[in-house]
Amino acid sequence: KAGVTQTPRYLIKTRGQQVTLSCSPISGHRSVSWYQQTPGQGLQFLFEYFSETQRNKGNFPGRFSGRQFSNSRSEMNVSTLELGDSALYLCASSTTGEMNEKLFFGSGTQLSVL
Amino acid sequence: QKEVEQDPGPLSVPEGAIVSLNCTYSNSAFQYFMWYRQYSRKGPELLMYTYSSGNKEDGRFTAQVDKSSKYISLFIRDSQPSDSATYLCASKGSNYKLTFGKGTLLTVNP
Numbered sequence: 001k002a003g004v005t006q007t008p009r010y011l012i013k014t015r016g017q018q019v020t021l022s023c024s025p026i027s028g029h030r031s032v033s034w035y036q037q038t039p040g041q042g043l044q045f046l047f048e049y050f051s052e053t054q055r056n057k058g059n060f061p062g063r064f065s066g067r068q069f070s071n072s073r074s075e076m077n078v079s080t081l082e083l084g085d086s087a088l089y090l091c092a093s094s095t096t097g098e099m100n101e102k103l104f105f106g107s108g109t110q111l112s113v114l
Numbered sequence: 115q116k117e118v119e120q121d122p123g124p125l126s127v128p129e130g131a132i133v134s135l136n137c138t139y140s141n142s143a144f145q146y147f148m149w150y151r152q153y154s155r156k157g158p159e160l161l162m163y164t165y166s167s168g169n170k171e172d173g174r175f176t177a178q179v180d181k182s183s184k185y186i187s188l189f190i191r192d193s194q195p196s197d198s199a200t201y202l203c204a205s206k207g208s209n210y211k212l213t214f215g216k217g218t219l220l221t222v223n224p
Contacts, residue, residue, distance in 0.1 A: 004157075033211060042216035043158075043202065056210045090157055097210045099146060100165070105157035 002027065004106035006091050012112045018079040021109045023091030025072050029104075031097030032074040034066060037088040037108070046089075049074055050097050078111075086113045117141045120203055120215025129224050133190040137203035137215045140184065144205035144213070147179050149188045152200045152217065161201075162188065193222045 005024040033048040045058040049068035066076040094101040150158035162177035178187040
């Protein structure tokens with residue numbers, strides 16, 4: 001069974017640009033969540049989607065957005081990039097996202113903003 | 115106060131040592147507890163998953179949860195150089211998200 005797949009693996013952008021990251025969950029998983037990881041703040045929750053609906057959102061500005069498609073694949077978008085957006089962006093999936101489920105992560109997209 | 119606190123280390127031990135990694139949490143709504151291992155430039159890999167207070171063992175790894183004191187631990191026996199990684203504790207409540215500690219960087223020296 002394939003794991004969580006994230007593309008691209010690495011991205012370099014400049015300030016002011018926008019970026020779209022992609023995530024394909026484990027087959028059969030319908031909950032997809034996104035996390036930002038930085039050395040200073042660690043792993044922070046961005047948002048969670050299930051059946052194309054956002055069910056929870058972390059404390060990030062509106063420049064961070066996401067969506068989920070009917071096949072459970074998800075994308076996140078960051079507009080007007082800032083230097084502080086440089087981070088490892090991780091996608092995780094589970095069957096339904098309920099409290100008792102295990103969460104499985106992809107390898108992440110390393111975003112560098114210059 | 116962060117909801118999950120974890121000593122960032124770094125922690126350096128000789129091969130074969132017993133490693134103890136610890137976290138505390140403040141949110142009483144947290145009911146599920148996980149330990150992830152993350153190698154450099156990789157995503158977190160689920161190591162242990164526990165619900166109730168007590169111990170759970172898997173090979174060389176033991177996860178311990180004490181809900182009365184809001185304390186979670188991971189023990190690694192007979193540590194190996196391949197165990198060198200960042201270890202992240204995480205807790206889950208009812209709102210579809212994991213709350214992570216900042217991670218402890220462990221180095222096991224041959």
